[in-house]
Amino acid sequence: MKNKRVANDTYQEIINSTLSAMAEDGIANLTTKSISKRADVSTASIHYFFATKDNLIYNSFVFVIKSIRLDMLTARKGQADPIKRIKGAMETHFSAMHLSDEAAYIWPQLWVHAGCDERTAKLVRVFGARMISNFTYDLCEAGMGRREARLTAIELRALVVGLWLEKKVTKYAAPQEYREVLDSVFSRLVEQTKGNRK
Amino acid sequence: MKNKRVANDTYQEIINSTLSAMAEDGIANLTTKSISKRADVSTASIHYFFATKDNLIYNSFVFVIKSIRLDMLTARKGQADPIKRIKGAMETHFSAMHLSDEAAYIWPQLWVHAGCDERTAKLVRVFGARMISNFTYDLCEAGMGRREARLTAIELRALVVGLWLEKKVTKYAAPQEYREVLDSVFSRLVEQTKGNRK
DNA sequence: TGTTAGTTATTAACTAATCAGTAAGGTAAA
C-alpha cells in the first residue's frame, strides 16, 4: 500500500497539516508527530521533504503569503476605480478565500515567528511593504498628494491588521460592527478624494 | 549563599525572565530551563512558585496586562479633554512605560496563546473591551452620537493594535511615519468633533 | 515484451537530547 500518493500531494498535505495543527494548538505545541498524524504520513516523511521542522514552518508561511497575495492580485485585476481596488484588497484579507478558516489563525503565529526568525521577518516585511505601496499608488490615482497618500496607506494597512486581529482573535465587538467600521472608513475615503480625481 | 532573595523578588524575577525569554526566542522555544537560567534560579523554584509552566505563562500575561492598564489609567487621570484622554491612552500603548522594550514583543504571543487557551483569551477580551468602552465614553463626551462613537472607538482600537504591530514587529515604514499617522488621525478627530462639544 | 537497474517515496525502529515535573533534603530567618 505504499506510494499511494504522488510526491507533490504529500508535500502539500504536510504543509496543510502544519497550518491546521498550528492554528488549533499554537506554534508552541507544534510537533512533527502531531503534523504526521494529521497528514497521515510518518515523521520521517516530513524530514524527507523538508529536512528540518524549522524549514517546514518557514515553507508553510511562504505558502500562506503566496495564497493571499494571489487572492489580492485577482481582486485588483479589472477594477478601474482605485478606491474600490483598495476596498477589494482589504476585503480579501478578511475573507482569505483560498485558505481555510483555520488557516486564518496563522497570521499571529507568523508575526510571532517573525519576531525571532529573520527569514520569516523578511517575508512579512516584503508582503506588507508591497501592500502599502499598492495602496499609495491607488490613493495618488484617486487624487491624493504623495505624502498624504503614503500616510493614509500606512493607516489603512494598520487598520486591516488591527480589525482582522480583533475580529478573528479577540472578538469583543459583534461581527457586523467590524464591517460597519470598514464601510464608514471607505465612505470617508470617498468623501476625502471627491472632486480631485485625475 | 542560599535564600539570598525574598520570595517576592524571585517570583517577579521568574515572570520577568519568562517575558524576556518569550520575547527573544518565541513561545515555541520557551522552556523551564531557559527561564531558570535567566532568572538565576533552579527549575524546581519555578514549579515551587507556579506549579506548572502553563500557569507561569498565564501569570506572566496577567502581569503584562495589569501593567499596561495601570499605565493607561495614570495617563487618563487629570486629563479633562476627552480627545486628549484617548490620545494619552493610545500613546501609552506605544511607549509601555513600565515594561522593557523586550516585553513589548509579548503582545503577539498573547494573541497567539489566546487562540488556544480560553483563560488567556478572556484576559485579552476583557482588556480590549474596557479600552473600547473608555474610548466610546470619551468620544460621546466630545460630542459624538452613541453609535458613531462606538464605531470610531473600535476603529481607534484596531488602529492602535495595527500600528503598534507594524512598528514593533514588521516595521516597513520609518518610525516617525507611525507618529505622523497617529497625529493626522487625531487632527481629524478634533476636526470631526469641533463645534459640538457638550 | 519482459527483465533489470536505478530513482523516488515511504516506513518502522531507533537514538541522543531535552522536556516538564517530582522527591527529598538543606538553609536561613522568624
Next chain:
DNA sequence: TTTACCTTACTGATTAGTTAATAACTAACA
C-alpha cells in the same frame, strides 16, 4: 523549631532527527 524558600538529583515522557530497508514506479535495454 517550625516554616518558607530553594536546591540537587532524579524520572519518565517526549522531542527532532537518522538509518536501513523496502515498495512502487521509470526508463533503458535485450
